[in-house]
Amino acid sequence: MKRFMKVVLVEWKLNNRNFLNLFFALVFPVMMLMLFGTMYGNEPTEFMGGFGGVDASVPGYICMIIAVTGLMTLPLTLSQYRERKILKRFMITPVKPIELLVSQLVVNTITTVIGMIILLIVGKIVFDLHFFGNILSAIISFFIILLSIFSIGLLVAGLSKNVKVATAISYIIYFPMLFLSGATMPLEAMPESIVNISKALPLTYGVRLFKGVWLGNDFFDYTGEIFILLGIIVIFSLLATRFFKWE
């Protein structure tokens, strides 16, 4: 355990030395909040279903943070570790490469949580952000979404031949989810065709669940979304376990 904590600590330091990792997880979401918050304000409006614009957008931004750590940082780091034979090097030590992989999951989870906390603090101070739901439901929802997105990221990392392929796949998955899942732009404002596309994106269900729970709906109103997300966790982690290439 002590040894594993050491691996986590080193990975944590390395993660924090990468400017892009920190920018997109910690700074970019706050920039989004400042931009759209200034435009829409946080007064309750008809369009937002009687909620303030910021109150209704922040859960989506949190899902965006999960997507950037899970679909960009995680697969790109791991595929780089494989390409550079770092995973292979770990195979011939008493530490197994799976510990490196798990420590990456831990590090990216911590980064996501910190990104969320910064967003909440800025939201509270600048826009008087409100949370209408049940804390426990929100925490459970957060981790269901996180695990489902991370398991997709793991499969991308496990299957990509090299960093170039991983980068291409990550972008192809990440950007549609960023703009078309309701994470950054409300689906209510989108035409029918986009709404249909959004149904194919896993993050859409995450955003629906988290936004719903955030705005005070019951956790069990979203059993459909929860089942889809849990299904993604099971299927993608199994596939990742089965097909992960260590070298």
Next chain:
Amino acid sequence: MKAIEVYGLKKEYNSIVAVDDISFSVEEGSIFGMLGPNGAGKSTTIECIIGLRKKDNGDVKILGLDPIKDNSKLYNLIGVQLQETSYQDKIRVSELCDLFMSMYDEPLDYIPLLERFGLLEKKKNYMSELSGGQRQKIAIILALIANPKIVFLDELTTGLDPKARREMWKCIRELRDEGRTIFMTTHYLEEAEYLCDEICIINNGEIVAIDNISGIIDRANIDIIVSFETKEEVASLIKENITGVSKIERLNNMVKVYSKRDDIISDIVILLRNKNIDYSRIDVIRPTLEDAYLKLTGKEWEVK
């Protein structure tokens, strides 16, 4: 004592045979060098010995252990430098070494190791700031942190400049003098000649020859050449009076006598003296490891 014993090792990738039924053993405390062209099966052999790959057939014992079944025990006893491994760019030398120290049961402290390899002042540097030679030294240091009984070095000096290579040679000899066993692969014949107690030449997954350096050269069964200059016609004279001559070549005034006989030069000198033949610049050209290698592998040595 044998540090490594390999019997009938066989490994295929998608029905292409990479290593075909090879057997050898490595004496404890010696430097064992595996030589061969690219794709000969050197790395595959190492990876089967250290349990990174499952062998298809044969038996491998390393320090008396099975490389796959006993691997957690084994990895505390061996240190490995793999070909072409790089580390995270933004990791500091001290952090990487510290991480490796935390992995092993009885690690060596990395500070004296850095000092010994002249890298102590690079302790706080990022790996990306080191030169190729310095990175290879770190690779050895990481292998040594395990305090290993056997050190595996897979093409350690490929891509290093001559000075850095010579520094590495010194380090490797020191490791042997500490009582460690070294298993190395290399592309460079002069490196093998300088370092190895025993050389195994491998080609197309098969062992071509395995012996010490003079043994390898003997096995290749190459003529030594006695060359000298003379104006007179001596070919038939030498053929009639000296036994064991394979052939005689003449180019202008230069005569070359080929033979397997190591002492033929004295016979030639005596003969020329007795017949009062003027000669000059007599010389013996003995086969080198490179000649033996080329003959045994039947391949042109690739220039890197």
